[in-house]
Amino acid sequence: MARSKMAGTVLVTTHDLPLAGALSDGFRRQGYGVELFTPTEVVAAVDEPVLLVQTGGARTPASRRHARQAAELGVPVFAVTGPEDEASSPPGVSASFGTPADAEEIVLVGSRTIERDRLRRATGIVGDTDAMLEVIERIVHFAPVDATVLITGESGTGKELVARGIHALSRRRHRSFIPVNMAALSESLVESELFGHEKGAFTGAIDSRKGLFELADSGTIFLDEIGEMPLQTQTKLLRVLEQQEFHRVGGERLKRVDVRILAATNQELEDLVAARTFRRDLFYRLNVLKVELPPLRRRRGDIPRLVDAFIREASERHDRGPFQGIDSEAMEILARHRWPGNVRELRNLVESMVILAPGRRIRAEDIPEDVRRGGGALALVPTPASDRVAADDGLQTLRPQLELLFRTMMEMKVDIDDLRRDFEEFKSEEERGRVLVGGPRGEVASTQPAGGQGETVAAGELPPAVDVGDSGPERPSSDPGPSRVDPRSEGGGVSMLVDVERDAIAAALRATGWNRRRAAEILGISERTLYRKIRKYELGEA
Structure with missing residues (x-):
């Protein structure tokens, strides 16, 4: 894809001259300016830097200095690394490439990274996760067309920012963007605010007044909290969507406008339709294109x-x-x-x-x-051993419970070795006469699994590192459910968690073709942590 001369400048260090030459040719073919960068130069002195590629020596003082300078300017840093960097990426590096480096791959990934950063700046949206990259891609695809977009997501997720991003990338970018919070408008005045009114239309209407739709003519209007719109007003909005025309309150003359409508809600509009507080035909007309924002x-x-x-x-x-x-x-x-x-x-x-x-x-x-104190932190929920998934089933077969358990363990920085030590402490305390693990009221509960041998002990309370939460619905007596293991026994509760962690890591690695960076993103952990756990569990490519 050819780009304009203003596409920006890629900085390529001269540590590996043959690679630097290949990268220079590749990025120039993509339309970027390229500067070969020596250790004494300063990133800020370059006109419009968009990417720094370190062809080697990423841990040298000069490379570290360049990475810091790039970070201050928001410029991504790529590094070609050697075997000594397998455990962790060099400081300040956003993407690493092993040796021998593939210049074409670096140019391809670099071009995509530059384009994504450009879109982030244009939309104001910050995010590198897959969920947010998908949101940005939708904004880019939806912006050039005039179709209505419905933006959904919990309160505080950035719905207006998405609407502004769509407007900023659209052909209407030089016209008005008018945000309207429907929940903030009183029901008696909402039509006057949106569609305007004529003089004498109601008490206090001492003059004619344009509404927000007229003020947004040729631009974009953003209707936030659309689920709060009164039914009567919904009828008028439907006509605007279908015919781009309306009457002012108290007016007889038809007003025509050219307005793109973006709407947002943190409610389930389908539920409002079922409750007959939201028009079904309006819902279909709004829901032409949809952007769903994930919670933080x-x-x-x-x-x-x-x-x-x-x-x-x-x-x-x-x-x-x-x-x-x-x-x-x-x-x-x-x-x-x-x-x-x-x-x-x-x-x-x-x-x-x-x-x-x-x-x-x-x-x-x-x-x-x-x-x-972690009052808003996620609680770790128990996962039945029967829900563990074999590693060679791939990431897509991970059961939701296993995935939630592993992600939460990672988010809370729960370490299996720490849990093992906790259980050992509990065991020694019990030997001193304190019963710390038992049934729901402190007693030991035993069950006899169907066809099983011997007795298993139900753990009713776990150490402070684990919040059990709701145990779920009761099972019928014919279903004994998964066996629960006494964490005091050899290979008990800790071993189950070890299996879960190992299986989840192996599944993620297989699903990504052993791409450690991608697997770490999926698992929600750092590359360094992933590398440590691969060695710990002696995982290797089959």
């Missing part, structure tokens, strides 16, 4: 990037620069919080911490106590 708890990989963006934003707004960011312990606390208020809650919290932090860096003690 399902895109935890984006939290560090969001936090960094909000810190920069808040420090500039409140004149707190130069602000040095956030330490790793504080970031870990934020990453495992549940965020019921989603991105809006995270932004507000980061802003308050930037203002109130005594230093120029957010530390764990600067985070509110309820967040530090």
Whole structure:
């Protein structure tokens, strides 16, 4: 795909000259400017840098300095790495390529990365997870057309930001974008606000007035909380959608407009249709194209990037620069919080911490106590041993319970070895006379599985690292359910968790063709953690 001369400049280091030459040719064919970059140069001195490719020596002082400079400008960094870098990527590197490096692959991945960053800047949306990349792709596909778009998602997920992104990439970008919160309009005035009114139409209408649809003519109107719109107004909106025309309140003359309508809701419109509070025909007319925003708890990989963006934003707004960011312990606390208020809650919290932090860096003690305590963190739920999946079944066959268990373990930084130590402590305490594991009321509950041999012990309480939660619906007496194992026994509860963790990692690796970076993304852990666990479980390609 040919690009304009203003596509930006790719910086290629000269550590490996033959590779640098091949990359230079490849990126130029893609329409980018290319500069061969020496150790003494400065990233900020280059006109419009869009990517830094380190062809070797990624851990040298010069390369580290260049990576820091690129990060300050929001420029992604690629690095060609050797065997010594298998355990972890060099600092500041967003993508690593092993040796011998494939120049065509680097150019292909680099071009995609540059294009994604351009789209993020145009839309204002921050996110590298698959869920958010899908959202960005939909924005790009939907923006050029004039069809109605329905944006759904929980409160605080960024629905208006998506609407603004669609408008910014559309042919209407130089015209008005008018956001309207339907929940904030009183039912008696909503039609006047949207469609305008004529003089004398009602008490207080001392003059004619244009409505928001007329003000948005040739542009875009965004109807947030569309489920709150009164039924009578829904009828008029349907006519605007179908005919692009309406009457002002109290008016006889037909008004015609050219407006693109974007709508959003955090409700299930199908349920409102079933309850007869929302018109079925309007629902179908709105739901032509759809963007579904994931809650923040399902895109935890984006939290560090969001936090960094909000810190920069808040420090500039409140004149707190130069602000040095956030330490790793504080970031870990934020990453495992549940965020019921989603991105809006995270932004507000980061802003308050930037203002109130005594230093120029957010530390764990600067985070509110309820967040530090993990009040919003996900609870670890038990998974029956019968739901474990063999590794060679592939990632797509992972049962939901196993996937939830493993992801939550990773999110809470639960380590199997730590759990093993906890169980050993419980065992030694019980030997001293304290019964810490038993039935629902502290007693030992025994069951005899159908056709089984011997007795199994039900664990009614787990260590503080594990929150059991709801045990689910009762089983019929004919179904003994999965066997539960006494964690005090050899190879008990901890072994079950070990199996779950090992199987999930193996399945992810097989499903991605042993692409460790992709597998780590799917599992929600770092490449370094994945590499450590591969060695721990002695996993290897078949």
